Amino acid sequence: MDEIKGLRRKLFLLFIITFVSIFIFTVSSSRRNRSIPNHRRATSICPSHVSDQTITPLNNTKHLLVSAFKDQRVKGFDIRIIGVFRRDSIQPLHCRFCCEGSLSITTPANILQHSDNFGFPFVATDVMCPIPENCNATHVTLLPQPESGIASNQIWLPIRNRKTNMDEEEKLQFNFTVCISNLFGDYNNVLQFAQTLEMYRLLGVGRVVIYNTSCGPELDRLLQIYSQDGFLEIVPWPIHQHLNPSKGWLFSEHGGDVHYFGQLATLNECIYRSMERSRYVLLNDIDEIIMPYQHDNLMSMMNMLEEQHPNTGVFLIKNHIFPKKHFEPSGRFHLPQWIGLPGVNILEHIYREEPSINAYHPHKMILQPRLVEQTSVHEVIKHMGNHFQVPQEICRIIHVRVALQRALTLEELNVDKRLWDFHEKLVPNVDKVLKRAGLLNSEGQG
Structure with a gap:
């Protein structure tokens, strides 16, 4: 009998201890929950669907x-x-x-x-x-x-861009990033593309970002080589799957839903994409090269410009047209291995138009991305700090394309062989990347 009473006492004590423990745990949990903000008490159900698309x-x-x-x-x-x-x-x-x-x-x-x-x-x-x-x-x-x-x-x-307390000089991966807004219409200008990217490499660019809607088969092979090297970041841009994109810049003339395949969205996206990785961002088209004329590379030029113009976030570079209908007469760079390749050989075009004083000439830009909020194509909409128009004797855009001033004769154009200053490294580098893409061999075009 005594054993039964002892067992009952033990069970009762165990019940009391269990009840008190549950009570203490419940009160403690309630207090913890009251101390947690509403957004932390919500059910952990996010995110259920994370977009892996660029649009x-x-x-x-x-x-x-x-x-x-x-x-x-x-x-x-x-x-x-x-x-x-x-x-x-x-x-x-x-x-x-x-x-x-x-x-x-x-x-x-x-x-x-x-x-x-x-x-x-x-x-x-x-x-x-x-x-x-x-x-x-x-x-x-x-x-x-x-x-x-x-x-x-x-x-x-x-x-x-969720980094905090980023030390700019220590953490930035690149000095220069080039943002190319859009490839569309099965663009296949292979030779000029390779020459432009290799020229930018020589000038100190560490990364190129390009938004690709469509391009030709040869250019696509070249894009993949540059992407594998880590020099080119290809952002798929299937805007045509969502809207009717315009191939022109003005709605009243060209129609469509959005300006130039959404160019303004991609330029701004590229600035923010580069903000934690690049000291400067260059905004220009694929057939343009922002070229220093008094320095061997972009960094030397920007060091000088920043010293002379501190607190400047936007550097405007004037456009200069090199008409592709005029060829350098000696044929020095009419190289046999490039014959038959799609695209323009920019080394053959040395004649430059002088910008007309009576016409508007759009600029392209070198930006410090952390000082820019919004940009358009030829000017920044919102920015901090100053902007500066770089004199053309310091820097020009080399833009090989159809003539802008079509009435000018050859004698009225300026001879400009600035690209030739880099030919000893530029030509073999172009050959090397074209060969890797299967577009060139030692005997000529493959």
């Missing part, structure tokens, strides 16, 4: 999203989403974040259309989002209503 349709709208970047240079906002929005159907939007696996509360978005739209229905757009307090955001999505639920097909964008 992502925004659910239940006519808008397209490109990419999201952390950008704390604008007071009150932390995230910049670059997109292409239809101007006549812009409605309020709200930002929701994934905070290391948990949903945040929503915050109101500020939608900024870029001022240059050239009359087209769709325009490059920035969506600015504030991040809720105590949220270490990794992904962002946009919603039409505040605090609305997350649909099963909701698409999230990863947030880039």
Whole structure:
């Protein structure tokens, strides 16, 4: 009997200890939950679908999203989403974040259309989002209503440029990045492309970014070689799958949905893509070379310009046309191994137009990306610091293309052999990359 009573006492004590333990755990958990912000108490269900595309349709709208970047240079906002929005159907939007696996509360978005739209229905757009307090955001999505639920097909964008306290001089991977806005229309100018990229290598460029809608088969082989080397970053740009892109710059003349295959969105995206990796960004077309005329490389030129013009974020470079209809008469660089290759041999074109004082001549630019918010094609829309127009005796754009001033005779053009200063390294480097792409062999074109 005594043994039974002893057993009962032990069971009762065990019950009391278990009850007290459960009570203490419940109170402790409740206190911990009250101390955690709302966005951290949400169910860990994000992100369910992360976009792996370079163009992502925004659910239940006519808008397209490109990419999201952390950008704390604008007071009150932390995230910049670059997109292409239809101007006549812009409605309020709200930002929701994934905070290391948990949903945040929503915050109101500020939608900024870029001022240059050239009359087209769709325009490059920035969506600015504030991040809720105590949220270490990794992904962002946009919603039409505040605090609305997350649909099963909701698409999230990863947030880039999340480094903190970056020491510019120590952490930047490249001194110069060239941004080429768009390849389209089965572009296949292989020889000029190779010459341009190899010229930029000699000038000190470490990386080229190109947005590719379509290109010819030979150029595609060359792109893959440069990509394998890590010198070229190819960003797929299937804008034609979403919109009717224009091949011209003005809606009233060319029609379509968006200017030049979405050129303004890609130029801005490239600036932000390069912000944590490159000291300078060059914005120019694939048939243009930003060429220093008093220095052997871009870094030496920029060191001089920055010393003379501190706190300058935008350097404007004047365009100079080298008409491709005029050839250097000796044929010195009419090389047999390049005969039959698609494209223009820029070394054969040494005659330069003098820009007319009565005409507008668009610039291209060298930028410090951390001092730029928004850009157009030929000028920056929003930036910090100063801008400076570089004198043409210091730097010009070598632009081999159809003549701009078609009435000029050969005698009225200037002889400019600046490219020839680099021929000893340029020619073998071009041959080497063309051969690697299977476009050249020792006897001639393969």
